[in-house]
Amino acid sequence: AGSTALTPQLLTTSAPQRIRAPVAIDQLAGDAIPVTVRREGDMVALRFEWPQAVSAAVFRRAGHLWVAFDQGRRLDLSGLSATDNQVFSQPQQVAVPVGSLLRARLVEGVNPRVWRDGNSWVIELRAQTIRPDVPLAAEVQPISPQGPRLFIPVTGIGETIIVRDPEVGDEVNIVPLAPLGRGIDGERRFAEFELLPTVQGVAVVPLTDGVQIRQLPDGVAITSSQDGGLSLSRDVARREATFGEQSATGGLQNGRPFPMTQWRRGGRSNFYPERQTLQFAVAEATSIARTKPRLELAQFYFANGLSVEAQGLLRTIAIEDPDIANVPSFKALLGASYFAMGRYQEASDSLADRALDGNREIALWRGAAKAAMGDWNAAVEQFARAGEIPADYPRNYTTEIALLAAQAAIRVGDYRGAGEFLNVVAEGTPIESEMARINFLRGRVLAAAGSKDEAMELWRPLADGTDRWARIRAARAIIEEELAQGNITTGQALQRLEGLRFAWRGDELEFDLLRRMGELYLAENDYRNGLTTMREAVTLFPDYPESKVLAKTMTDSFVSLYLDGIADRMPPLTALALYDDFRELTPPGARGNEMIRRLADRLVAVDLLDRAANLLDRQVKFRLEGVDKARIGARLALIRLLDRRPDAAIGALDESNAPGLPVDLFDERMRLRARAVFDLSQPDEALALLSKDTSRDADLLRADILWRKQDWAAATGVFARLAAPLAAKPQLTDSEATTVLNWAIAASMSENTAQVVAIRQAHAPAMDNSPYREAFRLITNTTSGDLADLETLTQRFQDVQRFQSFLSNYREKLKNSQLSAIN
Secondary structure (H helix, E strand, O other): OOOOOOOHHHHHHHOOOOOOOOOOHHHOOOOOEEEEEEEEOOEEEEEEOOOOOOOEEEEEEOOEEEEEEOOOOOEEOHHHOOOOOOOEOOOEEEOOOOOEEEEEEEOOOEEEEEEEEOOEEEEEEEEOOOOOOEEOOOEEEOOOOOOOEEEEEOOOEOOOEEEEOOOOOOEEEEEOEOOOOEEOOOOEEOOOEEEOOEEEOEEEEEOOOOEEEEEEOOEEEEEEOOOOOOOOOHHHHHHHHOHHHHHOOOOOOOOOOOOHHHHHOOOHHHHHHHHHHHHHHHHHOOHHHOHHHHHHHHHHHHHOOOHHHHHHHHHHHHHHOHHHHHOHHHHHHHHHHHHHOOOHHHHHHHHOOHHHOOOHHHHHHHHHHHHHOOOHHHHHHHHHHHOOOOOOOOHHHHHHHHHHHHHHHHHOOOHHHHHHHHHHHHOOOOOHHHHHHHHHHHHHHHHHOOOHHHHHHHHHHHHOOOOHHHHHHHHHHHHHHHHHOOOOOHHHHHHHHHHHOOOOOOOHHHHHHHHHHHHHHHHOOOHHHHHHHHHHHHHHOOOOOOHHHHHHHHHHHHHHHHHOOOHHHOOHHHHHHHHHHOHHHOOOOHHHHHHHHHHHHHHHHOOOHHHHHHHHHHHHHHOOOHHHHHHHHHHHHHHHHHOOOHHHHHHHHHHOOOOOOOHHHHHHHHHHHHHHHHHOOOHHHHHHHOOOOOOHHHHHHHHHHHHHHOOHHHHHHHHHHHHHHHOOOOOOOHHHHHHHHHHHHHHHHOOOHHHHHHHHHHHHHHHHOOOOHHHHHHHHHOOOOOOOOHHHHHHHOOOOOOOOHHHHHHHHHHHHOOHHHOO
């Protein structure tokens, strides 16, 4: 390509100029190009969202990342300012005469790799070698129309950007390229210029005056305007010819990893004699020299489409010669044979060796393995790096890879690319099952293009056909299309999908079917079946790439039930049963605690105390710490007391102890403990726990305890404090009237006549308007000794009952509000 004759006019128009004045960034026409960042493990990716196709150059120099494009636009870096990526500094756009240039300081050892998503360029930064996916040849041509030159055969050449390196101070000539992954593998230094290593594009540093970069139709030429031209010799040419092999040390040797034509050793007519020759070589070799002939036989089998036979030999080689298992070329062949056998995870693992990075053919098999496992994003990335399928592949490999590549292209909306891959299969005389897969995928392309009827015409015969792969997928596609068009209801779609779910098991189709059914069940408000189906998908396919996404969907849907009020429309026991069945979806932190709070409130409201207690008990034991744990522990203790389980109430308080509690929470927990101790028939211990608490709630509890002890004198004093705020009230509530009545009873039972008279004088008018009028008159008008005991009184007036003001106060609060409102 480099020796193509060129016209003088072309040479003149393609010759570059020296550094021109840069164009101010704010003067660049057009909308700014968004630049975003994504972090994934140890990798950080910069994404340049170009709306149209542009050429790019990417390389590292003097500790900086350089990214150049041949179109001049302002780069919107606002999305990167707050990124704590610890890999690169805040990037800066550099003003240049033409195009756009970005620079950022990189951490030592971190290097770029490049891929493209539509028109967007993506720069991946991680600890890796700096090598292009497709190394460009650099041909030394001592004789050419421009004199001695270095010629780089390539197409899609952008305009050269000439800029001064602010770190080094020299001039850098940057040539962006449109084809993905084309760059210079390793640094090359000549007398007049230096060729920088790049992962995309070409970068040249002139070392003398007169060096020129020329863009030609078939490549980039580096020449000199000085007399005699560049100082390039044939010795340099020979050195450059071996450069690629030297730079590949530790990885694949220069050339293809799977030279099928060479490995096949002729056509089908030669298969049996060649196999016999290779088998004889294995048999004749000594045990320590058997690896080489075995490997050649494995390569022969693989190149003839016999992956099982190749795999068996490779495993034997690895067992008897363990050192070879670490050789990149062996890993490549092992991974490809795993793929051809349908063992996709093992294939992906073998092909993932970093020593295999940067090879287009390896990217092809990596993409196929990822696609077969349903990791479509990774598959698309690898297929983009790979390009076309080599023409010398066996038909079974070509067919499988092309069909997977077509599916990956459809997934990302590249329907034209999908059509091209399908044509590759169609042109290879496909068998019936392959034709069924082609027609199904063509239907997907037609449906995406709006030709729904034509797609259905392809799918209907497939849905009734004999090929299981196409039958299940076509039936599913028909259901989805009829649902989208409103020809069937969601319930009908689910009924038909249920019929498909057991017809195909064990791969991404089953996962996708379960995921879709879960979505439809949720849309029908059938939350149990929706969550159950999604959970089945995640459980069966834990390593599937989209399982994490589906697990998040499950969690979000589950949380929404309890935080967005959906569960409030269910019967309480139904809401609780659903929660119990999917408790593992409760998220950590505030959202999960809020879910439990709301559900516990509902259960207490309908007197399902034991169920509410079980919820809070798990929260105390497994979810909370510190003050929050103590607060929920107090609520749990209250529920236990209301459920007449004082021992369990004490256990809840002990379990939730925490230092540094707010005073009000500390006092409340002490009152709950005192009530539990009292209910365990230890009134004196309970009173001791309340000794420092002067609150009204403490007096209510003291009154309970003293009433039960029949310590009427002490009870009279407590009731006096409780009733003090009521002296001036002409009208009393039932609760307030009860307090006054019980005060009068305690005073009468303690034979405190003066106190009884005082109570009558202060409260008789208000008590006459209460339900306790007769009882109050009897008690306050009876002389000492006429009121024999409390039992006599309660026999006469059924509304005078054992005093339980402390828990009654809590019950009143729960009647008017929720459990979570008490503290």
